[in-house]
Amino acid sequence: MPSQLEELVSFLHSPQPAVRQIALDNLVGFSTGPTAAIFKYDNCKAIDDLKGLSKEKSKTLVQQSVTILANLCDDDQLRRLIASDEHYLEWLSWKICHLENTSADIMSVLLSNLAKEDAINKVFDFKRGKNDELPPLDKTVFKSDRVIDCLMDCFVKGYDRQLNKYANFDFLSYFFADISRFRRGRQYFIEQQDYDGVVPLSKLLVFTEKYDSKIRREGVASTIKNSLFDSETHDRILNDQQINLLPYILLPIASAKDSEIDEEDMFNLPDELQLLPEDKIRDPVPAIVCNHLESLLLLCTTNSGREFLRSKSVYPLIRELHKNVEDEDMADLCYRIVNVLMRGEPENGQVEELPSRAADEEEESDEEGIVEVS
Template sequence: MPSQLEELVSFLHSPQPAVRQIALDNLVGFSTGSNATVFRYDNYRAISDLKGLARENSKLLVQQSVTILANLCDDLTMRKMIASDEGFLKYLTCKICDLRNTSADIMCILLTNLAKEDCITKVFSFTTMDSKDVTLDKNVFKSERIVDCLMDCFVKGSDRTLNKFANFDYLAYFFADISRFRLGREYFIQKQKYDGVIPISKLLVFTEKYDSKTRREGVASTIKNSLFDSEKHEELLSNEEINLLPYILLPIASAKDSEIDDEDMFNLPEELQLLPEDKQRDPIPEIICVHLESILLLCTTKKGREYLRSKSVYPLVRELEKNVENNDISELCDRIVNMLMRGEIGTDQIEEMPTRNAEDEKSRLSDDEDSEDDNAIVEVA
């Protein structure tokens, strides 16, 4: 005999809307932790039911069903079942870009959780024509590629300027996840045909958006992941259309870094030379660590180290270590100093990638490379 909870789960495919709503009202609280196993009842039929309910017109019904799906992503089997449904993935990504969608933000969380699966790279082939149920505003979205539309939502839609119901912050974590794959990294550093802009350059400004930890953290990880292909470093550092380095250094810098002498100050990127008196470092040590890991990745080639030396990165890192009491930050600062201040060996050979989640550069990063932070599932209360 099914338990009372299992009976509730079976009500999700009731033909009566009121019964389905009652089931959702009672099941949202059981979608996290050990209770989530109830959704395995009847050979995981609830997953199909919830995906169907996520396409309904009722705001409450959609938000509750998507919330449950997002929470169930903590279960590997259920996450794979959701992510492997290409039709649902196409609908989800397209619906996020529907500027009338009142559930766009919770859908961004679901998409972020699904991005832990390798099959997420399918989104690079999705177009706005793939979901017949959703029509996008062509005055806003100039590209037919869904990944471009998602980028536009994130960049143009912060502070609810595109969709009054959404700020799209959690797309930052989605971008971080897809940048784990070579296909994703290539997307972020290549100029796109529809607007002639390199995507990563659109994200950099958010490294100092101090009212949104989610944006800063996701963008910092996207930058770091985009640096795992060391053959791209010279282009990323020298291309003025990207202007990468200042946006890695600004979050770790403070106006109180007073012991940088005039010569070193003059060599810093212009954006760091005359900091306002109220300029503070990123308040989250873990985010500072991500930026320091990006600097370490840029230290893996001789040209990269030479460039960082020429831009006074060492004195800036020295000030950071001196003024911030955090063991992880200190350890990373020491490793950067060792890389930048040692003598060179005369060739431009690739060094071992000195980050916490990097493999040996000689074997290159595999496309399924990830970190503990990348694997974190966002649960919705």
């Protein structure tokens, strides 16, 4: 005999809209923690019911069903089941880009949670075609027929609800962080795109100092770091003026209080770091600062990367940071960077103790956690 909760789950596929709504009203609170297991009742039929409800016209139905799906991603089996539905993944990706979608932000949370699965790589293949089931797309805003480009446009152009008054698309930063764990994702972020001639990573950098959005800063910092896991790309990224990466790694970790940098070192810093205003503060979230420090450590993997950082006075900047922080993780990363930059070069040009990783070991790179919605 099914329990009362399992019976309630079975009401999600009732032919009566009122019954489905009552079921949703009561089930949202059970979609996190141990009680989430009730959604596995009857061979996980609830997952298909919830995906169907997320395509309804009712804002309440959509938001509640997507909230449940997002929360269920904390369960590996259920997350894998949702992500394996390629047609739903395609619909969800395009639906976020529908500029009249009142649930775009909660759908961004779901998409970012699904990005823990390898199946998310399918998003790079989704192109606009003649599929009448897909949501409409505003061609005056979106110039690409690839959904990954349109999601990037949503994030960059829609940050202050300028595209969709119902959404700020902040959680797409976590989605970008997770897809950059995969080689295909890293390639996307560092390669110039045909539709606009711009390197996607360069579009994200401005958000490293958006201090009114921790989510954006955190996701972008992780995306930057993950994009640097392939050391053979470092020279091109560092020297590409279209990207201009280094200042956007250094600015969040710099403060006007870091004043003991001599004049020669000061003017070797990137232009953006010279003569900082008196109100310039360091990112207030230690974990985000650590992400940027880890990006610098990755850039220290090659001899040319270390020489580049030395030429840009990264050592004195990190030295000042080390003097002015109390967080142990930040202090440890500063010590490691200073140790690498200030010692002599080994004969083979490699620094043995620096973290290294094979290109296909995606599970070792940084990823954002599952976002639960209350």
